[in-house]
Amino acid sequence: MTTPLAAIVLAAGQGTRMKSDLHKVLHPVAGRPMLLHLLASVGELGPERTVVVAGARREQVEAAVQPLGVAVALQAEQLGTGHAVAQAEGALAGFEGDVLILYGDVPLVGADTMRRMLDRLHAEDEPAAVVLGFRPADPGAYGRVIAGADGRIAKMVEFKDATTDERAETLCNSGLMAVRSRDLFPLLARVGNDNAAGEYYLPDIVQLAAADGRSSAVIETEAAEVAGVNSRAELAAVEADWQRRRRMRAMAEGATLIAPETVWFSHDTELGRDVTVEPNVVFGPGVRVADGVTIHAFSHLEGASVATGANVGPYARLRPGAVVGEGARVGNFVEMKKAVLGRGAKANHLTYLGDAEVGEGANIGAGTITCNYDGFFKYGTKIGAGAFIGSNSALVAPVSIGPGAIVGAGSVVTADVEPDSLAVARGKQEARPGWAKRFRDMMSSRKAAAKG
Structure with missing residues (x-):
């Protein structure tokens, strides 16, 4: 007993x-x-x-x-x-x-x-x-x-x-x-x-x-x-020892840490087998990483889930509620918050996905932003499977982009886009032949007169 x-x-x-x-x-x-x-x-x-x-x-x-x-x-x-x-x-x-x-x-x-x-x-x-x-x-x-x-x-x-x-x-x-x-x-x-x-x-x-x-x-x-803690220095020493032991455990359990001393774990970080973690990666609380994932250098993850075979970073930030699907790609300078990136979907560069759901195989172009906050409330964006979002697009939530749809680069989308359709929402380009030369000649003359 x-x-x-x-x-x-x-x-x-x-x-x-x-x-x-x-x-x-x-x-x-x-x-x-x-x-x-x-x-x-x-x-x-x-x-x-x-x-x-x-x-x-x-x-x-x-x-x-x-x-x-x-x-x-x-x-x-x-x-x-x-x-x-x-x-x-x-x-x-x-x-x-x-x-x-x-x-x-x-x-x-x-x-x-x-x-x-x-x-x-x-x-x-x-x-x-x-x-x-x-x-x-x-x-x-x-x-x-x-x-x-x-x-x-x-x-x-x-x-x-x-x-x-x-x-x-x-x-x-x-x-x-x-x-x-x-x-x-x-x-x-x-x-x-x-x-x-x-x-x-x-x-x-x-x-x-x-x-x-x-x-x-x-x-x-x-x-x-x-080891006891009575000062900030002793707290740092205890933290360092905890991190050292956690890194050793991660490698013993089948993860590759390229530069172990630069990786920072949280108390509840979960890493699968054959995960590769490059230098200077920080895991905040609540992170789960499945097998075969690569976390590239200088990425920060907190409250996030990364599925098998996904690729994250470098310089990516996954905030609480971020879910990266199997084989998906989160590239450099991409931030996700309370967003799902579906299986095989890609957000390769310079993108913010907040309060968003991105379908399987979708491609999010560089500079895309989901505009999820109006200063008072948050709203959701839904991007269907196989959709293509052109670079430098702003998706003003609440908005839905249908499966297979294409959003032209530089668009500001404020209404839902039908499946398999093209949406272009930008000012019409206008060309004025010779205008630039005339402008330069005029301004040069004014500058010369001012000096005289």
Whole structure:
């Protein structure tokens, strides 16, 4: 029988080093707030309850997690991590099971690592708590974990309170823990603040459990997985690491990245097999790319779907609602928004397709614009299968171009065009022989007279 699970996520820090009006844990990594990255990983474990402990700017956190059904507890005073966890006790009243303690500004901890912590909690020796440790390149001011070869913890100590020998230890405390609910809050009630910072430290529950004759254990993970964010520079470093790992995954799954370090993914980007991505491509949230697609350099995609064998870019922009059909072509300096480009259709150059539906095999000439906005409302344009839209045409919505129709270059189309017909809507060309020479002669004479 699976033990019920709850998660407590600490997010009450002031975040002053971010110098931002946005709560620290809501700053995005790969287009998604850090806190939501973490909650998504927790969600994979199916928790019975999740509580976020917030302080300043609590209303921002509440707005972000409300759709997820996550409770928010208040830590009005910043009295340490032990005090912060204790604020979740009310939200977990009546809960009996395991509790994961996580940090909203440590967003990249994966569900597999959380499972390992819980598995260790239920090992034969039944530790009172499981601590997630790591070995950073520079241990700096992290708290240290003194443990034996079997992972049993002899002592945990904050850097401020550590001796010289203890500071020489390289195994550091990430702050993340797994504890049984029946142990957690009774132990927290006994934590004091007789330390250098005058705070109630969460790690002290390990020593208190040891005093009761119950040992705790540590498991390790890579430093990158528990990297915390306290500044814009650290946010950039976490983003860079996330992107590096996502690029490696994309290539392992069958995509070709010509210059991997220049491709930017979002948290939910989906790439099929045999996709080729050229340099300097950005995937915003909500992009799905099917097999065999080529995304040429300097393209930006967001909220878009690209079907098998399509070709996009270079310098293309696909905005939310853009759908590129199988084998279709979106060329250089083409922008699509809430528009469908049908199977085999082409928009090769310098075109805007907004609120439009383009049928199979249609050809959209260079400089074509769907005029979808009158300053107040948006309107749709429908272009039938096999239609040909001449260069530099403006299709003033709402308007429909029938299948097989041709729109002559330079037309401003304001009425529907019948299938298989020709529509030409432009001023009549007029020729005046010799006019240009007479004009130049006249103006040259005036200029000479003015100089004289």
